[in-house]
Amino acid sequence: xxxxxxxxxxxxxxxxxxxxxxxxxxxxxxxxxxxxxxxxxxxxxxxxxxxxxxxxxxxxxxxxxxxxxxxxxxxxxxxxxxxxxxxxxxxxxxxxxxxxxxxxxxxxxxxxxxxxxxxxxxxxxxxxxxxxxxxxxxxxxxxxxxxxxxxxxxxxxxxxxxxxxxxxxxxxxxxxxxxxxxxxxxxxxxxxxxxxxxxxxxxxxxxxxxxxx
Numbered sequence: 001x002x003x004x005x006x007x008x009x010x011x012x013x014x015x016x017x018x019x020x021x022x023x024x025x026x027x028x029x030x031x032x033x034x035x036x037x038x039x040x041x042x043x044x045x046x047x048x049x050x051x052x053x054x055x056x057x058x059x060x061x062x063x064x065x066x067x068x069x070x071x072x073x074x075x076x077x078x079x080x081x082x083x084x085x086x087x088x089x090x091x092x093x094x095x096x097x098x099x100x101x102x103x104x105x106x107x108x109x110x111x112x113x114x115x116x117x118x119x120x121x122x123x124x125x126x127x128x129x130x131x132x133x134x135x136x137x138x139x140x141x142x143x144x145x146x147x148x149x150x151x152x153x154x155x156x157x158x159x160x161x162x163x164x165x166x167x168x169x170x171x172x173x174x175x176x177x178x179x180x181x182x183x184x185x186x187x188x189x190x191x192x193x194x195x196x197x198x199x200x201x202x203x204x205x206x207x208x209x210x211x212x213x
Contacts, residue, residue, distance in 0.1 A: 017167040027164035028085025035157040047149040100169040106162035113158025117151040
């Protein structure tokens with residue numbers, strides 16, 4: 001028998017199944033925000049601080065003030081996080097064959113986040129964000145901790161993306177649909193008539209009554 005907590009989580013996942021776009025947008029915002037905050041806290045883990053907000057702002061408005069760069073960069077950064085969440089929902093998540101269990105959805109999101117980390121270390125950091133530092137192939141000149149920080153950041157993003165965007169397996173959705181259809185067409189119980197409503201008698205009973213008279 002399912003507990004109340006299990007039922008509540010099931011209902012949340014049912015919402016994610018019915019409203020995939022909205023859930024992906026929310027998941028992208030939350031995952032991006034939490035990962036971004038962790039990027040500022042990386043010094044506690046002896047890792048380089050990752051400030052993607054300012055980094056994006058410097059790319060978009062190189063001559064603007066720091067505050068403007070931060071604000072515009074944050075808008076671009078969070079928008080990118082949402083776009084990647086939508087891409088995940090209708091791309092890798094739909095095509096990967098792992099079943100849509102809670103762990104299966106999490107595994108899909110983690111695989112997607114590792115792919116993003118590889119692209120970041122291979123292309124974005126050395127060629128787009130910090131070419132002036134000459135990070136080299138796969139950003140190796142930033143040191144082990146620099147590359148590790150990139151992967152840890154994206155894994156945090158993937159963990160929260162997969163925790164929120166977690167639709168139900170297709171077979172469960174189909175079974176729920178069948179159960180709802182059966183419930184809609186189930187015949188009414190004639191013994192539970194409303195007060196004052198006279199139930200029709202069977203033909204055999206009417207005949208027997210006439211014979212008795």
